[in-house]
Amino acid sequence: MKTKIPHIILIISLMMSCQAQKSWKSEIYETSASGNKLTKIQEVSATENAVKISIKPEQKFQKITGFGGAFTESSAYLLNKLSKPNREKVLNAYFSEEGANYSLTRATIASCDFSLKHYTYAPVADDKNLEHFSIKEDLDDLIPMIKDAQKISKDGFRIIASPWTSPPWMKDNNAWINGKLLPKYYDTYSLYISKYLKEYEKLNIPIWGITVVNEPHGNGGNWESMLFSPKEMTDLVQNHLGPKLEKDGYGNVKIFGYDQNRFDLKNWVDEMYRDEKSSKYFAGTAVHWYDSTFKIYEDELQYAHKKNPEKYLIQTEACIDGDVPKWKDDSWYWSAEATDWGYDWAKPEEKYLHPKYVPVFRYAGDMIGCLNNYVDGWIDWNMVLNKQGGPNWFKNWCGAPILVDEDNDEVYMTPLYYTMAHFSKFIRPNAVRIGFTNSDNDLKVTSAKNPDGSVAVVIFNPSETEKNVEISLGNQKLNTKISAKALQTLVFKN
DSSP states (O other): OOOOOOHHHHHHHHHHHHHHTOOOEEEEEEEETTSOSSEEEOOOOOOTTOEEEEEEEEEEEEEOOEEEEEEOHHHHHHHHHSOHHHHHHHHHHHHSTTTTOOOEEEEEESOOTTSSSOOOSOOSTTOTTOTTOOOGGGTTTHHHHHHHHHHHOSSOOEEEEEESOOOGGGBTTOSSSSOBBOGGGHHHHHHHHHHHHHHHHHTTOOOOEEESOSOTTOSSSSSSOOBOOHHHHHHHIIIIIHHHHHHTTOTTSEEEEEEEEGGGHHHHHHHHTSSHHHHTTEEEEEEEOTTOSSOOOHHHHHHHHHHOTTSEEEEEEOOOBSSOOOSSOHHHHTSTTBOOHHHHHSOGGGGGGOOOBOHHHHHHHHHHHHHTTTOOEEEEEESEEETTSOOOTTOOOBOOSEEEETTTTEEEEOHHHHHHHHHHTTSOTTOEEEEEEESOTTSEEEEEEOTTSOEEEEEEEOSSSOEEEEEEETTEEEEEEEOSSEEEEEEEEO
16 A cells, blocks of 8 residues: 655655755856956856865854945045045945945044044043033034935945044143043043044934044054053943943943054953953954054954954954055056055064055955954945045055045046955845865955855955866855956855
């Protein structure tokens, strides 16, 4: 006698079989020295000599916070100098779904070197209650840029705000540059941050996170700065800033410690996370990349993650520093001709850390290296600068992914813009970095699974040789050919 399989069991069996044989739709985008600019390319036929990359979704690491750049007065001022079509072109390039779709940004709390002048929100000395606090300096340029970006961004974006210094009268040297916050003004400085959050909230600009100060080691005494030791900053956050924000209703605003170069990361997280009381108000740690043009500082990043795995670890600033940017010269961004501040000024024993480098390589390599070592967010510096690499009151010229000629109303999308988009456009907030194997050490790889189930794989080929690549995901294989000196993002969709 034959036993009939109930229809429901047969249906379930067929569904499970289909799931096991899931077919992914794939898209491939490339930016290359040969001229591709986030260009969609086609899959190629399988070859025997292909590099083998196998994606391992079951291996899960950190949750991604986002990618983006910084709102600065310099960038906002330049946008206001452009025609309306070009202003919209730039903002759409950064914040629309068709563009880079930035999801994590930075803003300055009062002035920095990329401002038109020194300014503070509390100019009246010894105004402990900050009765004269005002953000009026931000109203002409900075706030309109943020508001227009908000209108364009479909999913919205987070803002981490950073002060470069307190008002000078709160410091022991009563100056914009260097000096330490006087202990008697710890509560006033905490109020200063709280009032900033409140004023921006009134304008419907929610601030997601803050850093205590930008670059607490200082910047060589050149522009706005304020010095802290790890203990001083931790004590301020634990006993003053954290409780103040909590009391004023901003306990959900993330407080990030440090906010400078990775070399000293171990000392800072040891102090920040010394015990439960000190850890309570720190949401995570912010870092910059300026120690070296090629080192990722993997050990330091790994150490910071392991010190407190539940905390954020975000790269908050990076740029092509030490050079006037090259205008409408794509080849320069793919050549080892860039220099940074350390090329001329580093100590003799540290010169090796600052060789000439390839700008695209530095960006792509650092972003992949950071992601693969538990960094969950990566923020570029100025979104827009001019042909000089400013405006900058100190004449500290830098590069930006988008450059403009404000006098002739021209916009130049550098290769760095497309490099940023390979990450920000395809690896979305709350994606989870996933594992992979890679048979070719010359290729740099990272991968992440997005909340919608899609998988993004970023491959960077710094070599002079075109390479065939076979990528495996589940039971599916995708074959691609990555150009010499190129970056590819491959997206697998359900």
